[in-house]
Every structure is written in C-alpha cells, then in structure tokens.
Amino acid sequence: MADTASNAAAGNSEKEKAIKNFKNKVKCSVFLYDLAPTVSKAVVLTALGQFGNVVDVEIIKNYLDPKQAPVRALVEMETPAQARSVLYQMKDFLFMMGGMPRPVKAIPATEAMLSECPLPKKRLKLEPRILKKTDPGGALAFEWRDLAQRHLAEVELLTKCQKEAEEKLATEQEEQLSVYYKALKRVYNAYDSGALQKMRDSYSRAKQVS
Secondary structure (H helix, E strand, O other): OHHHHHHHHHHHHHHHHHHHHHHHHHHOEEEEEEEOOOOOHHHHHHHHHHHOOEEEEEEEOOOOOOOOOOEEEEEEEOOHHHHHHHHHHHHHOOOOEOOEOOOOEEEEOOHHHOOOOOOOOOOOOOOOOOOOOOOOOHHHHHHHHHHHHHHHHHHHHHHHHHHHHHHHHHHHHHHHHHHHHHHHHHHHHHHHHOHHHHHHHHHHHHHHHO
C-alpha cells in the first residue's frame, strides 16, 4: 500500500511539473500569421533572433492552397519577456520577413495551439458516412460545402490581389532605395574629391570679407 501511494504521489508530481512547464511554454510562445509563402524556419529564426533566443519554430502551411497562401508560424522564445517583446514589435512596427513587404502580425499563443498539451482533452467520436441531400441534415451539409468552396475561391482571389500589390510595392521600394543610394554616393564622391572642403573654404573666405 505504501509503495502504491508513493508511486501515485510521484506520478501526480510529474504530472503537475509537466503542466507547469507546458503553461510556461505557452507564455513563451507567439503565433505569427500573414507570413509570405516563401518564408522558411531559417528566415523566422534570423528575424526574431534580435529580440532574444528562439528555442523552436514550427511553420504551419495552408495545404488547401500551398502555392500562394500565407503561412503561419508558432515560435517559442526563451522567456516570456522575449515573447512580449516580439508581440510589441509586431504591433507597433511594420515587420518584413523573407524580403516581402508583408506586415507580419502576431498574437500570444494559446494552450490549444500546442500539440503536446498534457491537459485532458475531450475527444469526439466520428463516424464517417456517405451523405445525400435527401438524408436528414443533408441539404444543410451541402449548403455548407458550397459556401466553403465559395470562401476558398474568394480567398484565392484576395490572395492573388494582395500578392500583386506586394510585388508592386517591392518594386517601388527598390527604385526608391536606388535613388537614395545614388544620392548618398554623390555626397561621398564630393567628399573624397575635396569639393566639400573647397566649398567650405570659399564660404569661410566670403564670410571673412563680409
């Protein structure tokens, strides 16, 4: 009896420890969405590494439309403070990833987002079967199916328009950067050639004369 009680107490202690570690992991985790389809784990690691130590990154793709749909990522930081820093930066500043001008959004992770949740789960018993419109609830099920297909078509169109807008913005940003670079290069060339020094000397003499 004593051994049984001891084993039960040890089991409860391990379970409580696992739940505590899991809840701490939830506090350290951030859910990112609206990421460019080309974003990889390495890109997220590099982008968020400036806010702290990134423990793990899980890329979640949309398998219904893997080509151009935005992807999501579940990121675990080392401490809750680092996770809050990521949320603050994403909220108040435009944050670009993967070379795409897509403002990335972030929200705190929840317990349901993590697959290794040690908390008890309610499981539904599913019984697949072929459904006809004449069956009870069949008409409503077919209506939901048609609505889901319509939503998918709308998402594809919106994603396509968003991608075109992003490509246009990226081109404009590249042209603007080229203009800034050329202007800065002219300033450096003027400095290296001594033109700025000559101009300063001329202003100094003019000021002395006046």
